[in-house]
Amino acid sequence: MPNPLRPSTRDAIVEAAFDVLSRDPSAALAQVAERAGVGRATLHRHFATREALIRALALTAIEEMDAAAEAACADARSYEDAFRRMLTVLIPLGDRHGFLSREPVDDDPEIAAEFQRQMDETREMVEGAKAEGLFDPAVPTAWITQAFDHLLYAAWESVRAGEATHAQAADLAWRTLTHGLGTGGAERKRP
Amino acid sequence: MPNPLRPSTRDAIVEAAFDVLSRDPSAALAQVAERAGVGRATLHRHFATREALIRALALTAIEEMDAAAEAACADARSYEDAFRRMLTVLIPLGDRHGFLSREPVDDDPEIAAEFQRQMDETREMVEGAKAEGLFDPAVPTAWITQAFDHLLYAAWESVRAGEATHAQAADLAWRTLTHGLGTGGAERKRP
DNA sequence: TTGGCATGAGACAAATATGTCTCATTTGAG
DNA sequence: CTCAAATGAGACATATTTGTCTCATGCCAA
Numbered sequence: 001m002p003n004p005l006r007p008s009t010r011d012a013i014v015e016a017a018f019d020v021l022s023r024d025p026s027a028a029l030a031q032v033a034e035r036a037g038v039g040r041a042t043l044h045r046h047f048a049t050r051e052a053l054i055r056a057l058a059l060t061a062i063e064e065m066d067a068a069a070e071a072a073c074a075d076a077r078s079y080e081d082a083f084r085r086m087l088t089v090l091i092p093l094g095d096r097h098g099f100l101s102r103e104p105v106d107d108d109p110e111i112a113a114e115f116q117r118q119m120d121e122t123r124e125m126v127e128g129a130k131a132e133g134l135f136d137p138a139v140p141t142a143w144i145t146q147a148f149d150h151l152l153y154a155a156w157e158s159v160r161a162g163e164a165t166h167a168q169a170a171d172l173a174w175r176t177l178t179h180g181l182g183t184g185g186a187e188r189k190r191p
Numbered sequence: 192m193p194n195p196l197r198p199s200t201r202d203a204i205v206e207a208a209f210d211v212l213s214r215d216p217s218a219a220l221a222q223v224a225e226r227a228g229v230g231r232a233t234l235h236r237h238f239a240t241r242e243a244l245i246r247a248l249a250l251t252a253i254e255e256m257d258a259a260a261e262a263a264c265a266d267a268r269s270y271e272d273a274f275r276r277m278l279t280v281l282i283p284l285g286d287r288h289g290f291l292s293r294e295p296v297d298d299d300p301e302i303a304a305e306f307q308r309q310m311d312e313t314r315e316m317v318e319g320a321k322a323e324g325l326f327d328p329a330v331p332t333a334w335i336t337q338a339f340d341h342l343l344y345a346a347w348e349s350v351r352a353g354e355a356t357h358a359q360a361a362d363l364a365w366r367t368l369t370h371g372l373g374t375g376g377a378e379r380k381r382p
Numbered sequence: 383t384t385g386g387c388a389t390g391a392g393a394c395a396a397a398t399a400t401g402t403c404t405c406a407t408t409t410g411a412g
Numbered sequence: 413c414t415c416a417a418a419t420g421a422g423a424c425a426t427a428t429t430t431g432t433c434t435c436a437t438g439c440c441a442a
Contacts, residue, residue, distance in 0.1 A: 028398080038419075038420080041421080042419055142354040154338055172334045176367065219428075232389080232391080232432085
């Protein structure tokens with residue numbers, strides 16, 4: 001009887017694919033199989049086509065981001081707290097998931113739906129944070145989302161380039177985001 | 192006698208390559224040739240290999256960014272003014288040059304040197320702006336550069352997504368950058 | 383007109399990636 | 413131990429891309 005809790009081969013392939021494709025998005029599946037320590041035929045037994053493998057990677061990435069976001073929000077005392085925690089936990093995922101943004105995964109309706117759902121959740125958080133006074137209500141929510149995403153990316157790249165530690169980059173991105181989009185007095189020192 | 196002022200075929204190929212490859216970085220050269228309205232053989236007469244074409248695109252992009260930056264700085268009255276103008280003129284180049292960041296052009300020493308030179312120029316501008324009081328001297332110059340680059344990218348994407356006009360996106364990116372990295376009181380309203 | 387030159391069209395070989403298939407071996411449950 | 417499922421190795425066909433080559437055509441200048 002096949003053990004449903006032992007898909008180790010499949011997991012190894014997914015892991016190897018993240019590893020290899022994040023370094024070279026056009027790498028051949030043979031490299032992925034080699035990195036996973038399995039034969040190329042076995043890879044195709046688990047993922048019929050390259051497209052199917054990429055789709056599995058995208059779904060895995062979404063799961064991982066959900067898990068990270070949920071963990072960050074779990075014991076957050078406010079939207080501000082939640083955003084600050086999310087920034088920290090999402091930075092390390094850049095290496096792993098970054099290359100997927102250059103893959104045409106939006107064609108798949110399931111992936112597109114999940115993306116939309118995450119976008120909506122982020123928008124809700126931004127609006128909650130606006131109500132809290134963290135962000136200026138006059139700034140479009142769409143821009144706050146863009147700025148969050150790209151400053152997150154900047155932080156990841158800063159760490160990757162050795163310009164800052166994980167904690168330093170998170171602090172800098174946070175400062176840039178909040179002081180830039182704040183209501184204008186929240187961060188002022190009390191005299 | 193060959194007219195040195197009429198490399199129209201070569202220009203058409205470069206233009207088509209920007210057009211096609213920015214939409215699909217893995218597009219075949221046949222698509223580039225077709226878009227340029229030339230035969231595939233002619234493309235190879237001008238650019239022996241795909242790599243040579245990409246290199247030409249990178250050099251063209253660097254030239255265009257230099258020209259845009261120079262125009263922005265030409266009649267700038269301060270570093271702050273120069274940064275604000277550069278933000279505006281560089282946003283439209285995102286569509287055209289963005290895909291090059293995912294090409295392994297750094298292998299070419301000439302390209303790498305040009306990149307380094309542009310980085311150095313940006314760093315000098317950041318330090319000048321720090322001395323002017325635009326940026327907090329306590330914030331690492333490397334982070335200011337990263338934030339500028341990525342907020343520029345965010346602005347471009349915002350325009351592309353139809354979330355904002357060119358001018359609106361530039362304003363939002365500028366606000367995010369300066370109020371976030373400012374000395375802390377420059378933008379405060381005088382009572 | 384004539385001659386050189388760039389081009390277009392297409393054939394061609396080589397390299398690479400993909401997906402399928404077969405067969406021998408291993409592994410784990412019964 | 414025995415058997416079925418999973419796997420590894422490798423052959424195989426196919427498709428795609430790349431780069432080269434040839435030949436006929438159009439164009440511009442002398």
